[in-house]
């Protein structure tokens with residue numbers, strides 16, 4: 329098209345070419361703004377993915393804390409921020425070609441008037457129309473539509489996957505007449521529980537029976553893959569058993585509201601349960617959508633031996649601890665997890681002991697905190713250390729889907745047969 333314009337009239341082509349600096353200026357200005365918007369869009373998408381990376385691995389903990397709603401709210405806030413920056417970016421990207429067109433049309437009008445005055449008799453009306461048409465076609469609106477269509481097609485599979493996920497229905501459902509469990513004393517019975525993950529998979533739990541009395545601490549040990557976490561998932565009703573039932577204060581958990589069950593059963597996972605946010609928000613996690621009671625937070629931190637280190641932080645309880653509590657040491661993270669459980673004050677606690685090693689002072693502080701946690705609560709602890717096991721009233725080995733109670737004599741003698749329990753001795 330450009331060569332055709334040159335053939336028709338080199339002078340007018342030169343005048344038309346003067347449009348280029350104007351366009352360049354406009355594009356440069358819009359380009360700077362687009363860069364800023366793109367940077368903002370990148371930050372918002374990375375905030376969203378950092379959030380998902382943090383929350384999805386801890387989904388068990390989120391569910392156990394009835395925190396789905398608050399997490400959905402947090403997700404929506406970040407997703408909406410991302411959507412709005414993305415839309416601004418898209419609008420700007422679409423705006424640039426429009427600006428180019430407007431400048432061209434403006435130039436065209438001047439060109440038309442000017443050329444009629446200047447070039448009278450130089451070339452005929454047909455050439456003039458042909459010249460202007462060529463100029464219009466230099467701008468490539470169709471190419472832009474093609475690009476937009478390409479982008480849309482690229483995003484389509486991701487959107488389809490997202491919609492597929494929204495169609496996914498949980499197998500655990502709440503009965504319409506499910507009752508509120510109220511505040512329980514903490515008596516837990518596993519009655520003849522059998523479970524497998526898939527129809528053709530082997531049984532992970534096989535006719536398992538266990539009665540934990542209110543206020544009692546029971547330790548669960550066993551080799552990796554023995555079914556300890558699965559048993560915990562059953563108690564939180566993340567899965568329903570294939571056979572058998574679980575009773576809390578003699579109520580079958582399949583007949584109670586999920587929210588009320590998970591309010592009474594707290595999960596203290598000392599490894600990965602912290603989120604980016606302040607110390608106060610992490611301890612008062614259960615009230616994050618309502619109002620965190622600072623007095624309760626501080627009391628929980630004191631009992632968990634965490635208050636001292638928190639007060640030394642730059643902003644105390646309002647210090648941001650970074651993704652997964654990355655700015656804290658292992659022992660500090662564990663004490664925060666315990667403080668959170670104390671704040672929640674569920675009658676039944678599942679304590680998933682951290683596997684990471686601590687120095688002896690931290691170990692002692694954590695142990696004291698765990699001991700305090702065990703007072704006044706029913707505790708089912710997945711133990712990895714002999715010291716924790718020795719704090720429990722009864723100890724069970726879970727292997728191959730079956731429970732076997734371990735006698736104190738076996739645990740007292742640090743003998744080699746303990747290696748089958750998966751404990752760090």
Ligand SMILES: Nc1ncnc2c1ncn2[C@@H]1O[C@H](COP(=O)(O)OP(=O)(O)OP(=O)(O)O)[C@@H](O)[C@H]1O
Pocket residue numbers: 525526532550551552553554555556557558559
């Ligand atoms: N979501 C799942 N889908 C299918 N199989 C699973 C799933 N979760 C666990 N399993 C299988 O169930 C068995 C028991 O796993 P579980 O996580 O309960 O063991 P565990 O005793 O907690 O192990 P560890 O001490 O290593 O955490 C394992 O064989 C595991 O592969």
